[in-house]
Amino acid sequence: MADPATYRPAPGSIPDSPGVYRFRDEHGRVIYVGKAKSLRSRLNSYFADFAGLHPRTQTMVQTAARVDWTVVGTEVEALQLEYSWIKEFDPRFNVRYRDDKSYPYLAVTLDEEFPRVMVMRGAKRKGVRYFGPYSHAWAIRETVDQLLRVFPVRTCRPGVFKRQHQLDRPCLLGYIDKCSAPCVGRVTPEEHRLLAEDFGDFMAGNTSRFIKRLERDMREAAASQEYERAARLRDDIRALERALEKQTVVLGDTTDCDMIAFFEDELEAAVQVFYVRGGRIRGQRGWVVDKVEAVTTGDLVEDFLIQIYSESDSVPREVLVPAMPPDEQAMIELLSEQRGGPVHLRVPQRGDKKALLETVQRNAMEALKQHKTRRASDLTTRSKALQELQEALDLDEAPLRIECYDVSNLQGTNVVASMVVFEDGLARKSEYRRFTIKAVEGQDDVRSIHEVITRRFKRYLAESEKTGELDTLGDPGAGVEAELEGRTAGSAVGDSEGGPEDVSAHQPIDPETGRPRKFAYPPNLVVVDGGPPQVAAAQRALDELGIDDIEVCGIAKRLEEIWLPGDDDPVILPRNSESMYLVQRVRDEAHRFAINFHRQKRSKTMTASELDNVPGLGPARRKALLKHFGSLKRLKEATPEQIAEVPGIGLRSAAQIAAALGGAPVPGGSATAAIDERTGTHDGEHRDGEHKGERG
Numbered sequence: 001m002a003d004p005a006t007y008r009p010a011p012g013s014i015p016d017s018p019g020v021y022r023f024r025d026e027h028g029r030v031i032y033v034g035k036a037k038s039l040r041s042r043l044n045s046y047f048a049d050f051a052g053l054h055p056r057t058q059t060m061v062q063t064a065a066r067v068d069w070t071v072v073g074t075e076v077e078a079l080q081l082e083y084s085w086i087k088e089f090d091p092r093f094n095v096r097y098r099d100d101k102s103y104p105y106l107a108v109t110l111d112e113e114f115p116r117v118m119v120m121r122g123a124k125r126k127g128v129r130y131f132g133p134y135s136h137a138w139a140i141r142e143t144v145d146q147l148l149r150v151f152p153v154r155t156c157r158p159g160v161f162k163r164q165h166q167l168d169r170p171c172l173l174g175y176i177d178k179c180s181a182p183c184v185g186r187v188t189p190e191e192h193r194l195l196a197e198d199f200g201d202f203m204a205g206n207t208s209r210f211i212k213r214l215e216r217d218m219r220e221a222a223a224s225q226e227y228e229r230a231a232r233l234r235d236d237i238r239a240l241e242r243a244l245e246k247q248t249v250v251l252g253d254t255t256d257c258d259m260i261a262f263f264e265d266e267l268e269a270a271v272q273v274f275y276v277r278g279g280r281i282r283g284q285r286g287w288v289v290d291k292v293e294a295v296t297t298g299d300l301v302e303d304f305l306i307q308i309y310s311e312s313d314s315v316p317r318e319v320l321v322p323a324m325p326p327d328e329q330a331m332i333e334l335l336s337e338q339r340g341g342p343v344h345l346r347v348p349q350r351g352d353k354k355a356l357l358e359t360v361q362r363n364a365m366e367a368l369k370q371h372k373t374r375r376a377s378d379l380t381t382r383s384k385a386l387q388e389l390q391e392a393l394d395l396d397e398a399p400l401r402i403e404c405y406d407v408s409n410l411q412g413t414n415v416v417a418s419m420v421v422f423e424d425g426l427a428r429k430s431e432y433r434r435f436t437i438k439a440v441e442g443q444d445d446v447r448s449i450h451e452v453i454t455r456r457f458k459r460y461l462a463e464s465e466k467t468g469e470l471d472t473l474g475d476p477g478a479g480v481e482a483e484l485e486g487r488t489a490g491s492a493v494g495d496s497e498g499g500p501e502d503v504s505a506h507q508p509i510d511p512e513t514g515r516p517r518k519f520a521y522p523p524n525l526v527v528v529d530g531g532p533p534q535v536a537a538a539q540r541a542l543d544e545l546g547i548d549d550i551e552v553c554g555i556a557k558r559l560e561e562i563w564l565p566g567d568d569d570p571v572i573l574p575r576n577s578e579s580m581y582l583v584q585r586v587r588d589e590a591h592r593f594a595i596n597f598h599r600q601k602r603s604k605t606m607t608a609s610e611l612d613n614v615p616g617l618g619p620a621r622r623k624a625l626l627k628h629f630g631s632l633k634r635l636k637e638a639t640p641e642q643i644a645e646v647p648g649i650g651l652r653s654a655a656q657i658a659a660a661l662g663g664a665p666v667p668g669g670s671a672t673a674a675i676d677e678r679t680g681t682h683d684g685e686h687r688d689g690e691h692k693g694e695r696g
Helices: 039-048 053-063 073-091 137-147 158-168 189-203 210-224 227-245 296-309 326-338 349-393 445-466 478-487 532-544 577-614 619-629 632-637 651-660
Strands: 019-024 030-036 066-070 105-108 119-120 129-131 256-264 268-277 280-290 317-318 345-346 399-411 413-422 433-436 525-529 551-556 561-563
Touching: 019 039, 019 073, 030 039, 030 053, 030 073, 039 053, 039 066, 073 189, 073 296, 073 326, 105 137, 105 189, 119 137, 119 551, 129 189, 137 189, 137 227, 189 210, 210 227, 210 399, 256 296, 256 349, 268 296, 280 296, 280 349, 326 345, 349 577, 399 445, 413 445, 413 577, 433 445, 433 577, 445 525, 445 532, 525 532, 525 577, 532 551, 551 577, 619 632
Parallel strands: 256 317, 317 345, 399 525, 525 551
Antiparallel strands: 019 030, 019 066, 105 119, 105 129, 256 268, 268 280, 399 413, 413 433, 551 561
C-alpha cells in the first residue's frame, strides 16, 4: 500500500476549473476516474483528511501511485469525458452497474433483408429494434405467439431460412399461417419488412390503429358475406387483445417514461427501472452497484443515467428519478442530445407517478435483499480462500491476481495452451489469452509449459521496459536484455514466437494513457496444470528471464495435490477448504478454455484438410468457398459453374477444385498451376492476413 502523501500534487499545481481526473496504480493502470466542478477542491479532499474518507476510498488512494487530470470547458464535457474514460479503462474502484440477472429482450432485426422476431440477450447491436427487457423468456414467446396471427413475421434462424429457400417449401409456421414465408417468395422483401415494422409499432404502444383496422375489415367482410374471413379477423382481434392484457395499464395512454428507483445501504445499492410506453409497463430491469465512496442518491442517479443512456437509442421523453443529479442541467442537456429531442428529468411529487415510483423502489429493496443473501457467503468465501492459499503456500501476500496455464493436444497434434486470470477470486475473462504451441512436437506438456511461460513473461518484460519498470524486477539477464533490445515493436507481438493465435500485447501500456491492459500486469501466483515436472518447467522459465518475485505452483489432477518448485512432498489442502475450491475452479477454467481452443483448431484442420490437397488454393479462397457453400459436402456437390460464382474463383480454378474433390475432371487443364482468369494471379498468391485469437 502506498502513502498518498508520496504522490500528492504540489500546492497550487491543480487548476481551479472543471475537469476529469484519473488515479493510477504503480503499473500505470487507471483504477479510478472522477469529475469535478473544481479539480483543486475535489482532489485536495482525497489528501487533506485521510481518516475521514470512506473505507473503500482509503483503499483506493493507498492502491494508487499517482493522479493526473484533464481540464474541460463545461460540465457536459466533463460528463462525457468521464463516461468515455470509465468505458475505456474499466477502473476497478469506479461505480459499475451490474445486471442482477440476465434479462431477455424481444428483438426485431430490421438490419436484415428479411427481418425476424427473436428473443435476444446480451449486448445490443445497431439496426435491431428492442422491446423489454422482460422477466422471463417464456413471457416473450407467449406474446409473440399471439401476435404472429396478425403479423406473420419470420422467426427462424438464418440456417433454417436458407434451407427452406433451397427446398422451395416453407416450414410448419408457413403452413399454419404464422409466417408469411418470405423464404419461398410468398411475399416480397418490401411487404415482409412492412409486416415487421407494424409488429414493432404494435409492441411500441401504437395498438389502437391496428385493432381499429381489423375491426373495420371484419365488418366489411361480414357485410359482403365473407363469414370465414370475418371469423379469422375476429380471432386476430382477440389475439391482439390477449397480448395487451399481459401488459398492465398504469398511466395515461400518451405516457412514455422510464421510472428509476434506488434502495441502498453504506456499501451497496440496488436500482430498478420500469419501462412505461403508451401508459403500459413494457419491461423491467435491475442492477446492483458497489458504493466506492460516500455518494448520495443524486450521485448514484447521475452515474446510472450516464452509463445506461450514453449509448442508448431509446431515451424516453420523460425520466422519473428519486433525486436529481448534482449537475441537473448538464445531465438534461446530455440526455436531450442523445435522444435528439427534449427530455424531462424530474422527481414526481404526487399522484399516480409518485405511487408507481414507490412500487419501483419496493422492487429495488427486494432486489438488494436477494443480492445480499446470494453474495454474503460469496464475499466471505473468496476472502477466506485467498487467505488460506497465502498461508498454505507461505506467500508474502494474498494472491490477488492468479494466472493459470493448461496445455491441450490430441496425440501431439494441434498443441495449444490457455492462460486464465482470476482477480480477487473472480474470473477476469477480458484478460484470458490463448497460445498456439509451435516449437513443441508430440505430447510434451513440460516443454509446452516452458514455452508458454517464457513467451508470456518475455512480453511482460518488453512492456515493462517501455514503462521503465524493469528496475523493480531485478536484472532480467544479459540474454534477455539483448533479445529485448533487438526486438522491434512488431516482433514483440510474437510473429515468430506466438503465431497468429497467440493473443498478446500488440500495444504495451502507455504511461500517459494507461492502456491497453494486456500482458503488462504481473500475477502474484502462477498455477500450472500438472505435477513436479510442469512446475519445474514453469519455474525454470521464470528463472531464465530473471523474474524472482512471482510464485509458482501446480495442481496434479489425480490426487489434487499442490506442488511447489523444488519440494519433494506436495502441499495437501483440506478437501473441503475454500482454498482448494478456488484452485480447482481456476484449474478447471484453464482446462475448459484450452479444450475449446483446441477443438476450434482441430475442427478447422479437419474441415479444410481436403481443400489443402487442391494445388495453389490459398487460405483466403478456402475460407471464401466454405463460407459460400456452408459446408464441404455442399461444395463437393457443386458444379464448376457454381463454384466459379465465388468471388476470386475463375472457371479454370473451379474446374480444378471440382476435380480434386471428386467431381468432373478438369477439361484440358493442368492440375498443378491454377491461374485465376479474373485476376491473373496464381492461387497460391492469395493469403489471409494475420488474425488475432479470440478472448474468453
